[in-house]
Amino acid sequence: MPGISFDRAVEYYDETRGYPPGIDEQLRDSIIAHLGLGRDARLLEPGIGTGRIALPFIRAGYTYVGVDLSRGMMRKLRHKLTDRAQPVCLVCGDVMHLPFADASFDAAVLVHVLHLVDDWRQVLRETRRALREGGCMVLASDERGGEGDALPRARVHAAWSAILDELRVPPEQRRDGAPHGLDDRFPPFLEELGAEVRRTTLVAYRHVARTAREVAHQYQARLYSSCWALPDAVHTEAARRLQRWIDEECADPDTAHEAPARIDAYVARWP
Ligand SMILES: C[S@@+](CC[C@H](N)C(=O)[O-])C[C@H]1O[C@@H](n2cnc3c(N)ncnc32)[C@H](O)[C@@H]1O
Known part of the structure; x- marks a missing residue:
C-alpha cells in the first residue's frame, strides 16, 4: 500500500476533523487570495x-480534481453534492503517481496527506509535475488546541508517547519518521524543485478544544491514523494505561478550554 487509506475513517472523519461553521469558506477565500486564483483556475x-477542503471550492464553481486511495472517503464527498449537481472529478489512485499529464493544473492544495504516504518527496515532485509553469501549491495544516504544553491535546499526546515508550513500540509502528504538520523539511525540498516558499496563516479562529478525556478517547478508539499500525494487543494495553493516567494523574480531565486555532500553510510558487 503506497499510503494509508482512510476507508476505516469514513464514518467519523467529518465529525472529528470538521471546522466550525463558516471556517471552511474562509479557508477557501484565503487560499484564493494567497494564490491569486482566477475563477477559471484548475485546482488539484x-x-x-x-471534501472538507474541497467542497467550498466545488460549490463556488471552481474546477476541482481530487485523488484518493479511499473510494469510501470520496463517496462521502459525492453524497454531500447529490442535490446540487455540481461537477467534480474524483480519481481513485495513488498521489505518488498522479494519473495526469504534465502541466494540467494551475494550483494544488495539500492538507494532512503528506504524513500518510510512503514517500512525501515523491508526492511533491509529482504534484509539481502536474502544475503548469507559474503554478502554485499550498500545503496547509490545522494547528488546534492553542499553543503550549499545558493544553489537553499536548498533555494527552505526551502521555500517550510516554506509554508507547514504556511498551517499547518500535518506530515503524508509531510512524515516527513521518512528517508532522508543517514539517521543516518541506520548504527546502520545494526550493530544490524551484519554488519560492513562504509560511503564512490562512485562517485564525477560536474554538472549544476537546477535554483531555475526549482527546484520550480518540487514542483509545483508534480514531487517529497514528494508532492504526499498532498491533491490537499493544493498542489495548496502551489504551488501558492511558485510562489509568486520565483517572489518576491527569489534572482537569473534563475541563473544556476555549482556545485559539489556526490553519497555517506553506505557499510555494513557481516562477
Ligand atoms: C487525513 S485525510 C485528509 C483529507 C483532506 N485533504 C482533508 O484535509 O480533510 C488523508 C486522505 O489521504 C488519503 N491517502 C493517503 N495516502 C494516499 C495515497 N498514497 N494516495 C492517495 N490518497 C492517499 C487517505 O485515504 C485520506 O482520505
Missing part, C-alpha cells in the same frame, strides 16, 4: 478525502 487536491 491529492488526498481529497471527504
